[in-house]
Structure formats: structure tokens, C-alpha cells
Amino acid sequence: MDEYEQQLIAALVSEPQSIREKLAPEDREQLDVLLDLVAEGGSEERLRGISRAVAAHLRAALPGDEGRAVSRRYTSSSLVRRPPHDVLLDRFAPGGTDLPGRGPEGARGSRGAPPGAVRWASARERLLAEPALTETDLTELFGVAADQPGLIRLRAAAGPEQLPAFQFDGEGRPRPLVLAINAMLGAAADPWGVADWWLGPNPWLDAVPATLLGTGLDDQLLAAASVVGEDD
Numbered sequence: 323m324d325e326y327e328q329q330l331i332a333a334l335v336s337e338p339q340s341i342r343e344k345l346a347p348e349d350r351e352q353l354d355v356l357l358d359l360v361a362e363g364g365s366e367e368r369l370r371g372i373s374r375a376v377a378a379h380l381r382a383a384l385p386g387d388e389g390r391a392v393s394r395r396y397t398s399s400s401l402v403r404r405p406p407h408d409v410l411l412d413r414f415a416p417g418g419t420d421l422p423g424r425g426p427e428g429a430r431g432s433r434g435a436p437p438g439a440v441r442w443a444s445a446r447e448r449l450l451a452e453p454a455l456t457e458t459d460l461t462e463l464f465g466v467a468a469d470q471p472g473l474i475r476l477r478a479a480a481g482p483e484q485l486p487a488f489q490f491d492g493e494g495r496p497r498p499l500v501l502a503i504n505a506m507l508g509a510a511a512d513p514w515g516v517a518d519w520w521l522g523p524n525p526w527l528d529a530v531p532a533t534l535l536g537t538g539l540d541d542q543l544l545a546a547a548s549v550v551g552e553d554d
Contacts, residue, residue: 323406327377329393332401334380335413336522339446340515341380341392349383360410369407376410395550396525449476449517454484455494464494472501474513474520486517488532499540503547519550 323331334341342350356379359372381389396402401409454476457468468485473496475483489500500520509516520532526546527534534543 328402329396330380331406332396333392337518357414360414373407453487456482466494472504474509
């Protein structure tokens with residue numbers, strides 16, 4: 323497995339929902355099958371083989387530009403320095419960090435749930451659990467209309483769209499820096515992935531980007547965002 327494939331594995335365990343949304347339906351199904359094999363466990367040799375299959379599948383299934391953009395986010399990630407099969411086990415095996423619904427019913431989680439439903443739920447739930455505002459909140463609390471096209475908008479299965487709160491200052495106004503970086507990262511096409519960039523650990527910054535807003539580190543945030551979009 324080369325470094326590029328290790329970076330794709332790191333991206334998969336860090337932002338599984340974002341990665342999954344970039345795949346064609348048939349490729350998502352194949353990924354589910356491979357991750358079910360990870361969940362079954364087995365010998366180290368078997369798990370190494372499965373991890374190579376996962377990496378090869380991601381390499382083939384992710385569009386070229388998308389794959390390179392994703393991998394660049396994890397160039398310096400500590401996950402890349404760990405054995406890929408260990409990384410996948412930590413995330414996707416029963417009891418792993420991305421399987422909150424697994425229990426006595428079996429490896430797929432709640433009885434009757436569709437394949438992959440439990441596995442991928444927590445990534446979105448984590449983002450939706452972050453502080454957020456609705457358009458009604460902005461209007462009623464601040465008298466501000468959320469009509470800027472560059473804002474990240476996340477929709478749960480039910481209820482209104484949520485706008486992650488880090489995008490706004492104390493008066494409910496969109497932060498110009500956030501709008502600029504959202505545009506750089508393509509939030510209109512991939513709101514979940516860009517929200518994950520803001521709200522997840524960033525190895526380049528050694529911090530969660532959203533926590534650095536308003537701290538005088540605008541140039542560092544812009545630089546970190548630009549790294550994602552650099553050409554090889």
C-alpha cells in the first residue's frame with residue numbers, strides 16, 4: 323500500500339460520511355461489504371489483505387481530483403503512520419468509535435436496519451450535534467437573513483436546515499473569512515465535507531479550525547484551506 327492509499331484510509335476513518343457521499347451507489351455498496359469484513363475480524367494476515375482491498379477500492383472509486391484533494395488533508399496525519407488494518411479496526415470493528423448502535427443483535431447494529439445505516443450515521447450526527455442556528459433563529463435573535471450562498475447548510479432527516487454556528491459572529495453576521503474558505507473548499511457542492519473540515523482535527527493546524535476563528539490566525543486558516551486545493 324502506498325502513501326496515497328494510506329491517506330485515503332485516514333480520510334475514510336476521519337470523515338466516513340463525506341467519503342461515502344463522493345462514491346457512486348454501487349461503490350458505496352462495495353465499501354460496505356469490505357467494512358463488514360473488517361468488522362468480522364480475523365488473523366492479522368486476513369485484515370491486512372482486507373485493508374489493501376479497501377484502499378484499492380477507494381483509489382479506483384474516488385474521482386481523481388476528489389481523491390487527491392481528500393488525501394492532501396491527511397498528508398501529515400498520525401493515522402498515516404499506523405498500520406492501516408489497525409486504523410480500520412479501531413473505527414469500524416464492533417465497539418469501534420463509529421459504531422454506536424452495535425449490540426447483541428449482531429455486527430450490523432439494530433435488527434432490521436439496512437446495511438451501512440448504523441455505520442455511517444454517527445458522522446452526520448456528530449456534525450448535527452455541534453452548535454447551530456436556523457434561518458428562523460437568525461431572524462428572530464439578530465434580525466439577520468441567512469441569504470449568503472457561501473454558508474454551510476446541513477439538513478437532518480427531519481426539521482429545518484442547520485447552519486453551523488461557527489460561521490457567524492456575536493451579532494449573527496456571517497464571518498467573511500468563513501465565507502471565503504467555504505468557497506475555496508466547495509461548500510455548495512459538499513457541505514458535509516467542508517463542515518467536517520471546520521469541525522474536525524486538522525493536522526496542518528494541529529487544532530480544530532473552527533476553534534481558531536477570532537484568534538488572529540486568519541492567515542493560518544487560509545493557508546490550511548489552500549493546502550486542500552493545491553495541485554500535486
